Amino acid sequence: MFDHGQPSYAEVNKDILSVMLETGPRYWMLLGTTMSVAVIFFFMPWFYQLIVGVGAAGMNRNAYWGTYLSNFIFWIGLSHSGTLLSAILHITNSPWRKSVYRSAEAMTLFSLMTAALFVMVHLGRVWFVHWSFPIPNQMGLWPNFRSPLMFDVMAITTYLTASSIFIYMGSVPDFAAVRDASTGTRRRLYTIFSFGWRGTAREWHTLGWAYTFFAVFVIPLAVSVHSIVSWDFALSIVPGLHHTIFAPYFVCGAIYSGTAGIVTVMYCLRKFLNFERYIGQVHLDNLGKLLLALSLIWSYINMLELFSSWYGGSSFELEALKFKLTGFYAPLYWEMILFCAFVPLLMFFRKFRWSWNKMLLISILINIGMLTERFIIVATSQPRKFLPNAFGFYFPSWIEISITIGSFAIFATLFLIFIKWVPAISIYEVKETLKPLRRDA
Amino acid sequence: MKWGSDLSTLVEKFRQYLKPGYYDEFDYHWTMTIDLDRCTGCEACVVACQAENNLPIVGEKRYARNREIKWIRIERYWEGEYPDVKMGFIPMLCQHCDDAPCEIACPVFATYHNQDGLNTQIYNRCIGTRTCAVYCPYEVRYFNWFTYTWDEPLEQQLNPDVTVREKGVMEKCTFCIQRIRLAKDNAKDDDRRRVRDGEVVPACVQSCPTEAMAFGDSNDPEAKVSKMMKDPRAYTVLEELNTTPSIVYLKKAHAES
Amino acid sequence: MAIMGTFAFEEDFLAAAEKLQSSGFDNISLLSPVPLAEAQKVLGLGKSPVRRFSLAGAIIGALAGFALAAGTALVFVLPTSGRAIITIPPFLIITYEMTILFGVLFTLLGFHVVSDLPAWRDRPYLPAATIDRFVVVVEGAAGEQAARAEAIIRQAGAEEIHHVEEDQ
Secondary structure (H helix, E strand, C coil): CCCCCCHHHHHHHHHHHHHHCCCCHHHHHHHHHHHHHHHHHHHHHHHHHHHHHHHHHHCCCCCCCCCHHHHHHHHHCHHHHHHHHHHHHHHCHHHHHCCCHHHHHHHHHHHHHHHHHHHHHHHHCCHHHHHHHCCCCCCCCCCCCCCCCHHHHHHHHHHHHHHHHHHHHHHHHHHHHHHHCCHHHHCCCCHCCCCCCCCEEEHHHHHHHHHHHHHHHHHHHHHHHHHHHHHHHHCCCCCCCCCHHHHHHHHHHHHEEEEEEEEHHHHHHHHHHHCCCCCCCCHHHHHHHHHHHHHHHHHHHHHHHHHHHHHHHCCHHHHHHHHHHHHCCCCHHHHHHHHHHHHHHHHCCHHHCHHHHHHHHHHHHHHHHHHHHHHCCCCHHCCCCCCHHHCCCCCCCCCHHHHHHHHHHHHHHHHHHHHHHHHCCHHHHHHHHCCCCCCCC | CCCHHHHHHHHHHHHHHHHCCCCCCCCCCCEEEECCCCCCCHHHHHHHHHCCCCCCCCHHHHHHHHCCCCCCCCEEECCCCCCCCCEEEEECCCCCCCCCCHHCCCEEEEEEEECCCCCCEECCCCCCCCCHHHHHHCCEECCCCCCCCCCCCHHHHHCCCCCCCCCCEECCCCCHHHHHHHHHHHHHHCCCCCCCCCCCCHHHHHHCCCCCEEEEECCCCCCCCHHHHHCEEEEEHHEEEHCCEEEECCCCCCCCC | CCCEEECCHHHHHHHHHHHHHHHHCCCCCCCCCCCCHHHHHHHHCCCCCCCCHHHHHHHHHHHHHHHHHHHHHHHHHCCCCCCCCCHHHHHHHHHHHHHHHHHHHHHHHHHHHCCCCCCCCCCCCCHHHHHEEEEECCCCCCCHHHHHHHHHHHHHCCCEEECCCCCC
């Protein structure tokens, strides 16, 4: 588990807390850069779009949904990383998750926030977005709970709430550690954050039970959230979208994309925060095996989708399939297949699974492929619906590309703020993997 | 409070609400028939609709980007090469499907089925998710990508009975609901219970030079549309999707060659 | 008065805890930087009552979810797409999400109630407990009892012993 020998308990505290307690100019420059990119590439174009209208983007009569929604689905997909790693591997008592799960959960939370932003960008009249929430009002009007988008609203609200609570509760003992290692305002702040945690056996007992229940609640929630997001598409009667396989397809794709995201984030944490001691080969190896398994499942589901579209013989389906495979966006489609189905097969070889640089490259390629996949779903199904007279074409505009870039900057900003406020690696869980403090150990 | 009878009506209402197809009987069931044999593709209906319903003038540049707003459009289908071209026109407008895929998509109830069998669009409630447009198989829903304005003096030709829409709002054919409303009000004032056949004429039906379109209440067995619907040429577009549209097309008859 | 003893090793810590428990001290806290199953066993902590909060939350959430979806559908009856007014499959999804939402919220409440956190008043504590020391805290001991507790802790091999005056 530890490549460079086991640290002592005190060293664990020092290493992990030093990221929070000491800040150099490099951090501020990086934070400043990501915030500027976020403002210039995301918020300013969005402001322009709010004034002028959604027409500033590239959507048209043939594709009412564009990159805003495909990005939304990409970010929700990325958010499944934390749930998988943190909750599922907690239930299965996996030891290697202990150093990586906190950052994975943070990724979940911030991906969800970015995805929520994309919903706002997508709406035509976003100043009325509160109408889609079941808030009592003097009009006596309620939202339409039969709508797939309302399932979305409920699911994502629940997921955001549950993820925030999940990560916060898991961090309470670490907030106590920060409190004890700091002075002044920070100490006062973390006294409040940690609720006065002392680490008594009673508190650990309660936290352990509550945390397990959170994990048990969050796992089916994550599965349901991305199924519900897929039903935004699958509950339409559009030929390329109306497939029952969409729910498992999207959930598998989400976990796949999220796990690839974790590999990328682990690389960055290791490199920039000097966590080489805590995130080692065994984590990379296990994440690699997980990615490989997920890529095989993903490829299988893709083949299923193609096969069942073709086998059904419906002229509408065949037209949509033809456009997907051989139309204008065919290069993107085959690029997606290459990056998500074939490139990950390299992870069968130990040489690839144990090399940090190679895994970084593979994980980035997988996520590029997954981003493309969401775009393909949106851009190639809508222009080929039923009436040939109404076929058309969709190409993203400069404002959409800019907002896509800006969203990554927003995610990076949130993550940078996170590493200064919450210990990026769980202190007490890492200690659990060390030798116990016994005389005979 | 009479708990006994209140409870039984509640239970009965609950049972009724659990059944699909709540409105098994519409008050009026507004239906349109379009005889494709008579349609010449002149697009008079398109112009009339634009005038009647304050359709925005989108402009040439935006039209080229497929951003047009035409509540009724003429679809052209042709077979063969000149001079043996067989051409057909299908005026495509909102079919006001009884099982519309679009109504269930709206998260805020901006589109729903009213008691007259119309698929209504409530502009004030729309928040612009555009899900209804994606779900519509006929692609007859249009979105206000910008707030379109009319240059002087065109704003003087706007119909005062119809609202104008701001950016971010979906719109589509309403079967000229303002004319339906006017006819129903007149019927009520005249102590007549029902609107007579031929009293409600949407703009497109009114303007068609070949009288290819007919509009009326299919609940009334004597109405023109009810008789047209029994024609052997009658069909509905994309009927395999089970959307049960309220527009019945009469197939164009081709001479056997 | 509260007496705190720090230990560097688990065995000593647990031995002290057991001895204190069997000597009749009932207000002891066992602080550790990591959760220790043996310490929880010494205190006799079995199944946590948090599970009741979770179950209650889930049940309330399920009922609330269906009531929300079905109730709001009845305020203004707006038929859509020829479906029923109270459609079961979509409302089941809403029920499912609310079950989980309320389950999570009630579990959170349960955690706060059962663990008695946040601590509104200062409690006897040593910072070493979050680093690498095990701390036994005996609260509410006075005079002769305090001396007896101190003796047990010292005998088990404590590194340091602290006395803290308590407010109440």
